[in-house]
Amino acid sequence: MTSIEQEQIFEAWLNQYKALIFKIVRAYAFTVTDQDDLFQEIALQIWRSVPSFQRASSVMTWVYRVAINTAIKWVKKERKHQGAKEISPALCLQPENTRKVDERLDWLYQEIHKLDKIDRSLSLLLLDGLSYKEMSDIMGITESNVGVKISRIKKQLIAKSLKYTSYGI
Numbered sequence: 018m019t020s021i022e023q024e025q026i027f028e029a030w031l032n033q034y035k036a037l038i039f040k041i042v043r044a045y046a047f048t049v050t051d052q053d054d055l056f057q058e059i060a061l062q063i064w065r066s067v068p069s070f071q072r073a074s075s076v077m078t079w080v081y082r083v084a085i086n087t088a089i090k091w092v093k094k095e096r097k098h099q100g101a102k103e104i105s106p107a108l109c110l111q112p113e114n115t116r117k118v119d120e121r122l123d124w125l126y127q128e129i130h131k132l133d134k135i136d137r138s139l140s141l142l143l144l145d146g147l148s149y150k151e152m153s154d155i156m157g158i159t160e161s162n163v164g165v166k167i168s169r170i171k172k173q174l175i176a177k178s179l180k181y182t183s184y185g186i
Contacts, residue, residue, distance in 0.1 A: 018067070018068050023064070023067045023068060026067050026070075027063060027064050027067050030063060030067075030076060030080055031060060031063065033076075034076075034077065034080045037077070037080065037081065037084070037145060038056065038059055038060075038080070038084050039056070040141055040144065040145065041059070041081075041084045041085060041088050041141055042055045042056050042059065042088070043126055044088075044126060044129050044130060044137060044140075044141055045088040045089075045091065045092055045130075045137075046088075046091075047130070051095070054091075055087075055088060055091050058087055058091055059083070059084045059087045059088065062083050062084075062086075062087045063080060063083050063084070066079070066083050074154055075151075077151075078151060078154050078155050081142065081147075081155045082155050085138045085141075085155070089134050089138075092134075124178075125174075128174055128177055129141070132170065135156065135158075135166070136166060136169075136170050138155075138156060139152060139156065139163065139166055139167060139170065140170055142155060142156075143167055143170075149163045149164055149167075152167075
């Protein structure tokens with residue numbers, strides 16, 4: 018593969034799956050600076066992965082896998098730099114005057130951020146409407162395991178949402 022072919026494929030993938038990448042970035046990084054850093058890291062890893070793509074899965078599955086794995090590694094690296102202290106997502110969100118705020122969406126991303134890495138990734142895949150088969154391919158777990166985990170995540174989020182709405186937040 019020539020560098021020109023690699024660049025064309027990379028640009029096509031980045032344009033086609035930019036929203037998917039931003040969703041993953043938002044779930045794993047909360048400050049604007051961290052989001053920019055993570056997006057760049059994911060873009061770099063996608064660039065590096067283009068030559069090794071063997072079409073054994075769909076491009077979307079491949080990009081998802083690269084993005085999620087990169088985000089998980091990035092979080093581990095960032096925690097080491099922060100002395101293993103986790104910053105509250107609520108403290109890291111952009112100020113209200115710099116963006117339009119949808120409190121429900123902020124709440125959802127905060128709750129997704131609290132999940133373990135597999136459940137967090139499955140939540141994002143679910144939000145994108147992927148099938149259990151596609152989720153299974155991306156995550157490397159069985160379809161039945163995906164179904165069980167999704168069911169538990171939904172029950173957990175529904176229970177928390179009832180508390181959230183009953184407090185009038």
